[in-house]
Amino acid sequence: MLHRLQNSRNFLGLAFMLPAGVLLLLFLTYPLGLGVWLGFTDTKIGRGGEWIGLQNYEFLWGDSVTRLALFNTLFYTTVASVIKFGLGLWLAILLNERLPFQTFFRSVILLPYIVPTALSAIAFWWIYDSQFSIISWALVKMGLIDQYIDFLGDPYNARLATIVANIWRGVPFVAITLLAGLQTISPSLYEAGAIDGASGWQRFRYITLPLLTPIIAVVMTFSVLFTFTDFQLIYVLTRGGPLNATHLMATLSFQRAISGGALGEGAAIAVAMVPFLLAAILFSYFGLQRRAWQQGSDQ
Amino acid sequence: MKASDNDTQGMAYLASLPRRVVTLYIPLLIFVFVLLFPFYWMAVTSFKPDNELLSRSGNPFWVIAPTLAHFKKLLFNTSYPEWMWNTVFVSVVATFVSLLASVLAAYAIERLRFRGSRQVGLSIFLAYLVPPSILFIPLASIVFQLGLFDTKWALILTYPTFLIPFSTWLLMGYFRSIPFELEECALIDGASRLQILWKIVLPLSVPGLISAGIFAFTLSWNEFIYALTFVSSSEVKTVPVGVVTELVEGDVYHWGALMAGALLGSLPVAVIYSFFVEYYVSGLTGAVKE
Numbered sequence: 233m234l235h236r237l238q239n240s241r242n243f244l245g246l247a248f249m250l251p252a253g254v255l256l257l258l259f260l261t262y263p264l265g266l267g268v269w270l271g272f273t274d275t276k277i278g279r280g281g282e283w284i285g286l287q288n289y290e291f292l293w294g295d296s297v298t299r300l301a302l303f304n305t306l307f308y309t310t311v312a313s314v315i316k317f318g319l320g321l322w323l324a325i326l327l328n329e330r331l332p333f334q335t336f337f338r339s340v341i342l343l344p345y346i347v348p349t350a351l352s353a354i355a356f357w358w359i360y361d362s363q364f365s366i367i368s369w370a371l372v373k374m375g376l377i378d379q380y381i382d383f384l385g386d387p388y389n390a391r392l393a394t395i396v397a398n399i400w401r402g403v404p405f406v407a408i409t410l411l412a413g414l415q416t417i418s419p420s421l422y423e424a425g426a427i428d429g430a431s432g433w434q435r436f437r438y439i440t441l442p443l444l445t446p447i448i449a450v451v452m453t454f455s456v457l458f459t460f461t462d463f464q465l466i467y468v469l470t471r472g473g474p475l476n477a478t479h480l481m482a483t484l485s486f487q488r489a490i491s492g493g494a495l496g497e498g499a500a501i502a503v504a505m506v507p508f509l510l511a512a513i514l515f516s517y518f519g520l521q522r523r524a525w526q527q528g529s530d531q
Numbered sequence: 532m533k534a535s536d537n538d539t540q541g542m543a544y545l546a547s548l549p550r551r552v553v554t555l556y557i558p559l560l561i562f563v564f565v566l567l568f569p570f571y572w573m574a575v576t577s578f579k580p581d582n583e584l585l586s587r588s589g590n591p592f593w594v595i596a597p598t599l600a601h602f603k604k605l606l607f608n609t610s611y612p613e614w615m616w617n618t619v620f621v622s623v624v625a626t627f628v629s630l631l632a633s634v635l636a637a638y639a640i641e642r643l644r645f646r647g648s649r650q651v652g653l654s655i656f657l658a659y660l661v662p663p664s665i666l667f668i669p670l671a672s673i674v675f676q677l678g679l680f681d682t683k684w685a686l687i688l689t690y691p692t693f694l695i696p697f698s699t700w701l702l703m704g705y706f707r708s709i710p711f712e713l714e715e716c717a718l719i720d721g722a723s724r725l726q727i728l729w730k731i732v733l734p735l736s737v738p739g740l741i742s743a744g745i746f747a748f749t750l751s752w753n754e755f756i757y758a759l760t761f762v763s764s765s766e767v768k769t770v771p772v773g774v775v776t777e778l779v780e781g782d783v784y785h786w787g788a789l790m791a792g793a794l795l796g797s798l799p800v801a802v803i804y805s806f807f808v809e810y811y812v813s814g815l816t817g818a819v820k821e
Binding site: 263 | 670
């Protein structure tokens with residue numbers, strides 16, 4: 233009996249899945265459901281909540297700070313993701329060239345991605361300091377500005393400053409992954425293209441881009457997902473200020489739920505991110521997959 | 532554009548040197564400079580005495596009289612050593628737990644092919660896409676109900692939720708590359724599945740285990756939102772949270788100590804990563820390409 237169980241794929245599969253399954257069900261699936269439920273209650277820290285239906289969502293819809301946070305999140309995600317993609321692709325193409333110290337370049341490039349974001353954000357905090365910013369210092373010395381820039385104290389500057397820090401952190405990931413994609417493209421395709429008289433741009437457009445599309449889809453799905461739900465960079469740099477100009481959905485949710493004690497409301501803000509995330513996944517994944525398929529079938 | 536304007540690999544030797552300098556070396560050096568500057572700035576600041584830090588004259592890019600005062604303050608007047616120990620402990624245990632669970636899960640999905648294994652594999656992938664910033668509120672209340680609030684176990688048990696999906700996914704790819712025939716031979720010889728996993732599959736997937744381990748370790752070292760939410764006493768905090776919440780007091784920022792804390796907290800992952808960079812990069816790219 234025991235022997236037969238040991239040889240049954242289904243039984244063994246279940247047994248092998250058990251540790252991972254229990255941890256994921258208890259600390260991922262269950263909280264996901266609990267979060268949705270909390271969003272429909274008026275739970276506060278230290279006090280259980282009552283079911284209040286859509287009241288949280290109705291309140292949040294009319295709440296100007298939430299709307300601003302939603303706008304900020306979309307703005308932050310769009311601008312940062314587009315620039316991360318552009319710079320990442322450029323860097324990947326540069327690294328794909330024959331270079332001296334190739335391995336060295338590839339490894340140091342990834343450092344911003346490895347180091348804890350909270351800690352590199354502190355470095356950016358210091359770089360952006362209103363009185364001692366090295367950027368302001370350099371610009372003043374070059375005679376380009378006369379006043380030190382208030383990077384994090386002014387709403388517009390703060391938005392740009394946080395986006396720049398996010399791009400800095402995200403470009404290495406995009407670049408290294410796209411580089412891996414570039415390396416799977418056979419050089420003979422480029423040689424054939426060159427013999428047929430294709431220009432550099434044409435070879436990029438008709439060889440590199442189509443063959444890279446599937447990996448672009450995956451990388452951008454991740455990039456958009458992680459940018460949209462970013463928390464630590466904003467928390468460290470601005471805590472959502474000045475005047476809520478840099479609040480993202482995640483930081484607002486933390487502020488309302490943990491600092492403010494309104495767990496139900498915070499959970500509702502977190503749950504409100506889900507539709508956008510699903511849309512981003514579906515759009516970038518299926519959209520780009522389909523394009524790759526269409527381009528493949530043209531030939 | 533003429534044919535001589537090639538700038539793709541394979542024909543690079545055709546491009547002239549000045550052209551390569553403008554299109555390749557200068558942009559690349561700018562990238563490297565910008566990506567590494569914050570670390571340089573972190574390091575320089577942590578060795579600067581306060582009077583140099585807070586002066587606008589002179590050249591801020593260099594230290595005239597380097598000092599270890601900030602490190603001394605950090606190590607002897609704050610709980611920094613404790614945070615360091617907590618981070619090491621939590622990261623090592625969470626990595627170990629996750630690797631164990633992931634090896635078993637990946638083997639089951641990829642090799643046992645039990646009924647529903649494809650669906651399980653897909654849901655593991657989807658689990659990776661669930662961001663911590665959606666989960667931290669309900670998780671906080673679960674952690675509280677389990678009596679784990681403000682303990683290291685709150686972190687050790689919740690970190691696997693993002694470590695397991697990634698490691699499993701990565702290990703599935705490695706297991707797939709091992710020929711089935713090896714296992715079949717062992718099965719015929721009467722080896723059990725656990726023996727096969729332990730004696731045949733694992734030794735062959737050491738590179739995969741290393742990259743999954745480094746990923747899990749760096750991800751737990753970097754984790755912020757759970758550690759910020761589930762822990763409140765200074766003696767349980769991890770380095771990222773401790774530096775952000777406890778080294779910043781009032782209106783006076785101790786920039787030197789802050790930068791020293793950020794530098795020391797970044798070093799362990801940077802060192803480990805630099806030893807295993809090849810595994811890390813191939814793991815990262817392999818996992819995304821799957």
